[in-house]
Amino acid sequence: MHNEMMSDKFHEECGVFGIIGHEKSAELTYYGLYALQHRGQESAGIVTVDGRKLYQHKGMGLVSEVFNEEILKTLVGNAAIGHVRYSTTGDSSVANAQPLTFGFQRGNMALAHNGNLTNAYQIHGRLERQGSIFQTTSDTEVVAHLIAKSGMPTIEENMRESLSVIKGAYAILILTDDKLVAVRDPHGLRPLALGQFEGAYVVASETCAFDAIGASYVRDVEPGEMIIIDKNGLRSQKFAHASKTSFCTFEYIYFARPDSDIDGFNVHSIRKKLGKLLAEEHPVEADVVIGVPDSSISAAIGYAEETAIPYEIGLIKNRYVGRTFIQPSQELRERGVKLKLSAVRKVVEGKRVVLIDDSIVRGTTSKRIVQMLREAGATEVHLLISSPPVKDACYYGIDTSAREELIAADKTVKEIQEYIGADSLHYLSEEKMLSAFGVTDMANHKFCNACFTGTYPTEIYESLEKHMLER
Template sequence: MCFEINDKLKEECGVFGVIDLSGSINCSEITYYGLYSLQHRGQHSCGIASYLENKVNCYKNLGLVNEVFNQELLNNLNGNKAIGHVRYATSGEVSANDAQPLIVSNKKDQLVLAHNGHILNGTELKRRISKYKLKTSIDSEILGYLILNELEKGYTLEKSILNIMDFIDGAYSLVLMDNDRLIGVRDPLGMRPLCIGKLNDAYILSSESCALNAVGAKFIRDVDPGEIIIIDKTGIKSVKKEVNEGKRLCIFEFVYFAREDSKIDGMSVYKARENMGKELAKLYKIDADLVVGVPDSGIPAAISYANETGIPYGQGFVKNKYIGRTFIKSVQNERIKAVNIKLNPIKENIRGKRIILVDDSLVRGTTLKGIVKRLKKAGAKEVHVIISAPPIKFSCFYGIATSNTKELIASSKSIEYIRKYILADSLNFITIEALLKSVGKENNSGFCAACFDGKYPKLKNDSITLTKNLVNM
């Protein structure tokens, strides 16, 4: 089982799909490079499925994209349509059986799907599809059979998807395909990102625009909340669900999840993180000699903070580029050892200086404690920690791995307690108001910031109450 080195919230997965209307490209190869660019969204398993001459070919396994696939496999997966998935398992065992894409079928129809997000009322939804035998432990399969169930009633594919939106609680960005079409779906709250791109005569759906850039595709636009995109040989079609509540995109996409070269719903991820540094500079004036960012997502805010305050920015660590975000051990002391392998302080830059250390978030505090300790061991006179996210106090139930509120140190401990725990000389967090301003908002309309303020999106039933009770037991 793989666990992330960093003490961070963990995104569940990334999705990618391509349909070639001219038959001139290897769709599985394009999907491979798309998934490679989305690897930061999940490192436990990955998979690619393709359609060739009315037949589905699929290969998936545990591991990173470049570990699971080779050129021979990609050639065997060639087709005029392909979808792919990278997954981080937020609970339970890491199983190749639960890797995606998934193939679901009945006597008449077959769908292939990849899902990013989490469904809260899965138990209730299973009762609607009790006639089907589920083969996995993940809610993504439930979504597939819900659509098949509607198709059996005689509805079109787009109407079937619109129907199931009425009784699903949770977050979902979906990429699906059948024999004729590639389909993209974003939930009515728009909690998970999904965008559209074009490469010659091929259309692409992706969790992030960075994957479009990687394969040389042109960004067209983001999929709107409650929108279904259907692409076939006739072109691209949009069907929209009437949405009563406003968009609630997860704000952690900008804090940590998304890659810096992505743009989500019109906002540059890099620019948002740069803005966070500017807001932090307005909030906190600290007498120090050097600003250092924790690689990688803490660096844009650190550079921006340094530019605004006039305190020099310097490289504080050498990052071992060959480790990535995963490590083989799960016990806490092994996580700490993993940080030592991943980040090594540059003593010549650190020794004798008062350091401002900028990081993107703080979950348990264990990793940051190790980093502060190593900076002081390297000769830092003082270490002042600034976090470009507010204190994380509440669990997420929408596909992010914060299953138990007790794991979140800020849920029960004061900032002063946390400061002492991580061995810092001072500890400061950005405010929710300043974070929202960083992403272009004066209030939280358009974003879900429930992990900071506990204001969960309004759902159709009591799924969130039930889930909260379960995870806090």
Template sequence: MFTTQPFDDDKLREECGIFGVSGADGAAALVALGLHALQHRGQEAAGICSWDGAMFHTQRAQGHVAGNFDRPEVIESLPGATACGHVRYSTTGETSNRNIQPLYAELASGGFAVAHNGNLSNAMRLRKDLVRTGSIFQSTSDTEVIIHLVATSNYRTLLDRFIDALKQVEGAYSLICMTPEGMIACRDPLGIRPLVMGKLGDAYIFASETVALDVVGAEFVREVEPGELVIVSNGELRSIRPFAPLSPRPCIFEWVYFSRPDSISEDRSVYSVRKAIGAELAQENPVEADLVIPVPDSGVPAAIGYAQASGIPFELGIIRSHYVGRTFIQPGDKVRHLGVKLKHNANRKLIEGKRIVLVDDSIVRGTTSLKIVQMMRDAGAAEVHMRIASPPTRHSCFYGVDTPERAKLLAAKLDLGGMTDYIQADSLAFISIDGLYRALGEANRTSVRPKYCDACFTGDYPTPLTDQDETSSVDQLAVLAERVG
């Protein structure tokens, strides 16, 4: 089987999306709708867990939300006014049912379900310690470490045991947890991964992005703050902050690519910010050309901003078909090559003889950029200039993003000239790190306390990387503790 999404295969992937409802009849149906809106954050598996006041009910499946959670009998098997759900990518190896979230366990205090977006950067060490003292793991997910830490904590109440567990973990997490006592939603003290809160009547809604609130008709209330735990019990909401306050470092790549453009973050439209990034890119890296062409679909807002700032016309030079399935059976190399055109095709009459600027959100391995440049040349482009709406990706992410090991990142291996030659473009340029911050409303990147986590560009990791430091190989790390959102 071969994925016919050649422009999506070489992307950094946010590993998970989470959605929770507390206090609404038929909560699971709302969760299914919310997960539809978050499908872009994880397309390999999905799960929903509900609580009906007496029992927990769980359904988990490989594949998309559609086809698994759009059947009435599935939703009917998830009764109750409280439910949470999860969509995921895996980072290494095959997706297995045991890793599909929400994870659920019976603790001494009762049932405990958790949906996690992020990655615990000391999960391997914690797992080893827990196994050594008798814990038995059922998955390879770092999320299960949280369950075992809660189960083995010496604190009396479940909430105190949960806080005790969180104080032992490092890295990034946004969590939605369900217990017989209610729902808990929280973010790590740096707020690396996103989480927002909304209301639908008397029900409270939690989601990775505001677009999921829109889909279910919920009103956006606010973001869950970094280091905050929001507890909903018996229809009442309270907030606690058990951690020492830190300067937040939310993921900057949410602005570049991960979030849907129709989401809102920090009271700003993601779409508008991406246009501003494109405008800044044009100011920093002008070029004489006839057309600005986005790499669909993620490059569109930045390309519009580039075109408006440069005065070069914006055109759809690559046409994407939205009616092709994710896979296509291909018996040989010739048909495999043709299969690429099922999903994307050059707008030949528009491109022929033109000097074009291709705008994309990022370059990871470089394989996608090479295909796109070649497609433009095959369509008769006179010149092909590539402009990237993020700085060079030189470092791996360990906070819940599916990133190749550093040796496979094009910008970690080659300088700008080498990358230009590799993708066979007439020119290549990236927005600077300061330019990216300017597009986000900052004067520049402050090296002392930058506002965002930008480690994939700068190598400035805001938390310890215990497992990475203790492991000489990323492959060994993946075998011992598969990173999943």
């Protein structure tokens, strides 16, 4: 469904934003989502509440395309949650756009979810057999049905009971008539942070959303923590304890914005450190270092500083071209890279170029960029990757390809180099990558590297498919 349309990069599934206690909740959520746009470009939605009624608007496209001033005026209330989406589970339609809203016996509820539930397929089947009727193919709806079925007296108790059933990765925001609830999975696989703004509380996937509205960062939501915010203030409870946390290294390598801080680490600083470590591990004789914009710029600067090879802007990104994943064919996707990126001839002509990128997924984009640099006159192109080879699929809310589509799953580094056409190809080792976070004990650390190692922090069910609820 999506595989033929995706560009040659992983895609984060979603970004979430919530606020309670501010009269301009819809407007602030709009700006928060705008800052999280990189986490999903397929659909956007906002739900507000005024204590009695939910107000919602969602649609396909970018935040700026889905909302305007007139629409935001209709979203009244002092609490809101918002969502930007790139679908993994569930198909591409406005029905699956979030937040999802529900009315049931105990009032109204809206849900926004970043992540992927690895046992959603099993729960979905069980709930259907018990009489549940599903409106969407999104795994998020499974959570809503579990909450609705729970007979506990409070939303917190309903949530606790539901969360004891679901497995996988999740950062979930729930808006009720009088509360905002934020939960993060026990492993901390998906990020979630808490902030404050003018007496209101805000929650977001990344701290860059706080910066966008002028909110102050308070702390990260802890793995296995549920935060409940209402007119009485904030209270917190632990609903689960994992044997170990498993923060996603790919958030730092590629997904998150460089100005975000996640679980105590600044994204730009980590990327720059990965570049320095790449230089230590793989020094190359060259005349210029360039990075693939935007996610690899920080690593390229780190590599250049460490080697004293000049850093230059050798690739320019056209920011007004639609994302390459909207182009259906392989041929168009490869052509689309040229629409999106152009080489700066004066920078690379007659030069030995070190090209820094954060990852190689299928290899099609890397191949086209190397070709583009040669066409612009580069005499040598050395491709260096600031992460290990991606060999396995992710089941935690990142739209990776099926394993057989990952070039490193069945090709050696030498074979990948030959396919891409680079003069040399070097990956950062897992050990060096983890050392950027201060890890010294490879057997005992707090990060998820499943896409590099195939070792998953949670059980992966045999019947789990990439689009598990699609029929």
